[in-house]
Amino acid sequence: MSGHDHDHHHHDHGHDHDHEHPRLSDLQLRVKALESLLVEKGLVDPAALDVFVDTYETKVGPRNGAQVVAKAWTDPEFKKRLMEDPSTTIKSFGFEGRQGEHMVVVENTDSVHNLVVCTLCSCYPWPVLGLPPVWYKSAPYRSRAVNDPRGVLADFGTTLPDDVEIRVWDSTAEMRYLVLPQRPDGTEGLSEAELADLVTRNSMIGVETVAYPPRQEAAE
Amino acid sequence: MNGAHDMGGMHGFGPVEDEPVVPIFHGDWEKKAFALTLACGGLGQWSIDEARYARERQPPAQYLDNTYYEQWLHGVETMLVEKGLITPEELESGKAAGPGRVAALPADRVFKALQQGSPYLREVANAPRFAVGDTVRVLNFHPTGHTRAPRYLRGHVGTVVMHHGAHVFADTSATGDHDTAHHLYNVSFAADELWGPQNQGGSVHADLWEPYLEPV
Numbered sequence: 265m266s267g268h269d270h271d272h273h274h275h276d277h278g279h280d281h282d283h284e285h286p287r288l289s290d291l292q293l294r295v296k297a298l299e300s301l302l303v304e305k306g307l308v309d310p311a312a313l314d315v316f317v318d319t320y321e322t323k324v325g326p327r328n329g330a331q332v333v334a335k336a337w338t339d340p341e342f343k344k345r346l347m348e349d350p351s352t353t354i355k356s357f358g359f360e361g362r363q364g365e366h367m368v369v370v371e372n373t374d375s376v377h378n379l380v381v382c383t384l385c386s387c388y389p390w391p392v393l394g395l396p397p398v399w400y401k402s403a404p405y406r407s408r409a410v411n412d413p414r415g416v417l418a419d420f421g422t423t424l425p426d427d428v429e430i431r432v433w434d435s436t437a438e439m440r441y442l443v444l445p446q447r448p449d450g451t452e453g454l455s456e457a458e459l460a461d462l463v464t465r466n467s468m469i470g471v472e473t474v475a476y477p478p479r480q481e482a483a484e
Numbered sequence: 485m486n487g488a489h490d491m492g493g494m495h496g497f498g499p500v501e502d503e504p505v506v507p508i509f510h511g512d513w514e515k516k517a518f519a520l521t522l523a524c525g526g527l528g529q530w531s532i533d534e535a536r537y538a539r540e541r542q543p544p545a546q547y548l549d550n551t552y553y554e555q556w557l558h559g560v561e562t563m564l565v566e567k568g569l570i571t572p573e574e575l576e577s578g579k580a581a582g583p584g585r586v587a588a589l590p591a592d593r594v595f596k597a598l599q600q601g602s603p604y605l606r607e608v609a610n611a612p613r614f615a616v617g618d619t620v621r622v623l624n625f626h627p628t629g630h631t632r633a634p635r636y637l638r639g640h641v642g643t644v645v646m647h648h649g650a651h652v653f654a655d656t657s658a659t660g661d662h663d664t665a666h667h668l669y670n671v672s673f674a675a676d677e678l679w680g681p682q683n684q685g686g687s688v689h690a691d692l693w694e695p696y697l698e699p700v
Contacts, residue, residue, distance in 0.1 A: 288511070295516040295557065297578035302520065305584035307527065307569060311591035313519035319598060320518075321508050361601035366648065368670075383492035383634055385536055386552065395508055395518075399500050401552040407494040410636060410688050411679045419500040430686035434492065436632045437668055437691035438532075438604040439648055465505055 325394035328359045329442060330463035332392060334456045336369075337447040347371065350442070354392060364391035364440050370433060371444040372470070377424055379416070379470035380433045380441040381409035387435035389442050393468060400469065410434060420471040443468050448476035485628050488544035492636040493679070517553040521560045526589035526597055529567045533658035537630035538562040606665035608650040612694070614669055618644045619700040622671075622692065630658030633696040637688075640677055641700055645689065646670035653693055667694040 302308035332354055336343040346353045350367040354360070367389060370378040382388065383406045388396040399405050408416050413430045417423070424430070433441045445467040451459060454476075466472040491497075509515045525535065539547070539559040547555065564570045574581055589597060614620060624639040632654045648668040656664040671692050675683045 288513070291517075291554065291557070292511075292513045295513045295520070298557075298561065298575070299516055299520060301570065301574055301578050301580055302524070302564075302584075304580040305570065305574075305582075307564075307584040307586065307588055308520065308523045309588040309590050312523050312526075312589055312594050313516065315591050315594040316519040316522045316598075317509070317515045319595065325508075326505060361599040362597075363601070365601040365603045366605065366651075368646075383636070384489055384632060385539070397503050397505075398510070398552065399503060402500070403491055403494070403497040403548065404500045406491040407497050408500070410492045411675075411683065413686065414684050416500055420502055430684070431672075432686070432688045434634065434688060434690040436634060437648075437651060437654065437693070439668075439670070439691050466502070471500075471502075 320390075320395045324359075324391060326392075326463075326465035326468065327460070328357065328394075329389070329392035329465075329468045330460040331357060332359070332442070333444060333463045333468065334460035336444055337459055338456050343444075346444075354442075359391040361391055363387070364389045366439045367392075367442060368433075368439050369442050369444050370431065372446045372473075374446075375427070376429050376431055377470065378431050378433060378441075378443045379409060379413050380435065380443060381406060382435040383407070383410055384434075384436060387438075387440065389440035392442055393465060397465070417471060420466060422472045443470040445470075445474045448474050451476050485540060485630065486626055486635060487540045488542075488547040489540045490635050492634045514553045517557045517560075521556045522598075523589055524560050524564060524569075526594070527569070527586050529569065529586065530563050530660075531652075531657045531662050532602065533630055533654045534660065535559050535563055536654075537658040538566070540630065604651040604665075605648075606650050606652060606663075608665050608667070610667075612647055612667040612669075614644050614647070614667070614694070614697065614699070616644050616647060620644060620669075620671060620697040621700050622696055623698060625696075627655065629655060631655050631696075633692060634690065636678060637673065637690055637692070640673055642671040642673035642677070644669045645672045648691065651693070653695070655693075655695075668692070669694070669697070671697070 303310050336346050346369055350369045354367055372378055386396055386401040388400060410432050413432050435441060462474050462476055462478055467474045539555045542558060561575060565572055565575060569584060619641060621641045622633060622637045650665040651668040653664050653666045668691055670689055673688050675686045675688060678688060
């Protein structure tokens with residue numbers, strides 16, 4: 265089943281959908297007009313706009329969270345601090361600030377699997393995961409994660425045993441949640457850096473597990 | 485408010501479609517909508533809750549039809565006008581009638597501002613009403629203003645599993661009162677309690693402020 269019939273405008277990768285061109289060009293004009301108005305009024309520094317975009321395109325993203333996870337897998341003392349005082353411990357990497365002021369880390373085990381959502385908007389731990397993907401902010405995920413988590417996991421090809429308790433964390437306040445996935449079997453000989461390379465964005469949201477060797481798409 | 489944004493438990497939106505980590509933005513207009521929202525937020529004239537409420541107040545059909553950065557664009561335009569930083573005429577024409585009343589956040593202060601964020605933890609005089617392990621019920625209430633108590637939890641019974649301290653209260657923060665704070669708890673609800681016994685088990689956790697809760 266394809267969802268492209270209802271959400272094609274979420275995924276404009278340059279496809280030609282004739283009926284949406286007017287909307288896209290309207291948006292481009294609307295944003296451009298707002299930008300020039302705000303710059304003219306001195307309310308926005310145009311150079312600042314580039315810094316915001318560059319920060320989340322090149323500096324802050326899921327590789328940050330992957331470093332935290334890999335260290336937790338290899339250093340029990342660090343993991344203890346991470347679970348007890350996540351905000352301070354994550355800050356020690358320099359990962360801090362906007363949309364990550366107050367952190368909670370939830371650990372996957374053989375009996376519990378955690379899944380993070382924001383049903384009301386798009387709350388997401390920016391300092392460790394960067395900006396959320398389109399699907400995280402979309403109606404299908406926000407509506408179903410809380411009452412059909414196994415169905416959502418299946419959309420990502422993830423199947424868990426029936427006796428695993430699924431805990432869904434709805435980010436309704438300013439607490440931000442990071443999933444500590446399970447370290448996959450067979451990784452005993454890997455370095456911390458090699459382990460970090462296995463940790464995907466999706467595994468830290470909780471829609472998939474970490475695989476070794478990595479699944480094809482995780483290697484991208 | 486019971487708006488279209490409050491999506492937990494709704495049906496009919498179809499499957500979730502995964503996407504790769506990059507690109508982060510889909511088109512230049514998304515980059516601009518994102519950066520303008522953060523740059524204007526950096527003017528310090530409104531809270532994140534006021535910005536959320538501006539997005540939520542859209543007519544439900546419009547909210548559901550928008551892509552995500554269209555929500556943000558609508559939100560920042562609304563806040564700029566409501567806070568008197570631009571006039572509706574300026575927004576319509578794209579031409580400035582005069583200089584802005586506050587100064588832009590300069591580029592060299594952006595990274596520091598992002599690193600500082602906006603911590604929500606506050607000191608309050610009153611002791612927490614609930615403790616970890618307490619059984620609580622979410623009020624059956626339907627405020628027309630901003631709230632972070634999702635509809636799917638109202639009237640349901642859960643267990644307090646964490647006390648996060650006192651945080652700025654979203655409901656009043658959305659009205660421009662950025663100081664009022666209340667104790668914030670993480671409450672665990674059995675999936676059966678929320679969705680009925682035919683459900684797949686497990687639990688849903690949410691962070692709920694003290695005024696949303698009553699003892700059971």
